[in-house]
Amino acid sequence: MQLSQLQQGQEATITGFSELSNDVRKKLMVMGLLPNTAVKLIRTAPMGDPLQVEVRGVSLAVRTNIADSILVEAK
Structure with missing residues (x-):
């Protein structure tokens, strides 16, 4: 599943990146978006566009085309 496919308020765990x-x-990893x-x-x-996500207590804006490349596993 891609980060961009989550519903508002839904939580997930990052599993990796594609394309x-x-x-x-590297920029994503510096911002805290780590597997x-x-x-x-x-x-x-x-x-x-963009999506507002919360990672480690920090709110970030991520463009949809980048969120399409972040693989997650929904909780």
Whole structure:
């Protein structure tokens, strides 16, 4: 399942990444989006981009095309 497929308020665990350049992957990891980390979708912007997610108590905005490449396992 992809991070962008979560419903508002749904929690999941990041399992990995697909189709991301090394630079983007490193930036995500610096922001705390690491494998085996809990993530919660707070809300989606009215036009669908970006997504607001909470990771380790921090709220982040993630573009939908990047969220499509973050693999998660829903809880």
